[in-house]
Amino acid sequence: MDVIVSRSGGIAGMRLTWEVRVDEQPDPDEWYILIDEIPWGETPPLPPEPDRFVYDIRCEPHEATLAERQLTGPWRQLVDRVQETTDPKRRGPRESPPQRPRR
Template sequence: MKISVERTGGIAAIPRVWTVEARSETAINQWQPIVEACPWDSVPRTPRAAAEKFAGQQPDRFIYAIRAGQHRAALPEQAVTGPWRVLVDSTREAAEASRAEGRQDGASAG
């Protein structure tokens, strides 16, 4: 299962993407409950839909586009709470740890 979180918007408008590939049975068993805890059917699926739904509430905030397997969601920063916050933070931490391990193997930071 591939999980990705893309953060766009904000004052600088610099996008960031964090991706995790859960391939082993152990990894899938770790990520599946986190993914399934999120209420995918109750949120917009695209950043445009999220921007329209939450328009004017808080300009210059981040929008998170989240993908996990076949699931899609897009949420403004203020809506990334509860299970969404766990999924976003876990994905970011795992992706950053993976990048750090790559740098320790002699790869350049990027």
């Protein structure tokens, strides 16, 4: 299972993307527990905020887009853990992250 976090927005509009293969981590069971705790269908409502970061979080079959202030609880834990596990790939403001083939 892959977890992909992309952060876009901010003043420069640069997109950073982190990707972690859960099954290759030393503690995959902890990753799966955290992913199961995510309320995928219940992202907190929040009006758009100009020049703030927006996070796209993908973990097949789930996907969510959250503003920086919406990253609380298990959302924040997952994003922090992904960012601590791997280095980001940088993309320009108009480039999209690569799409993984569906299995």
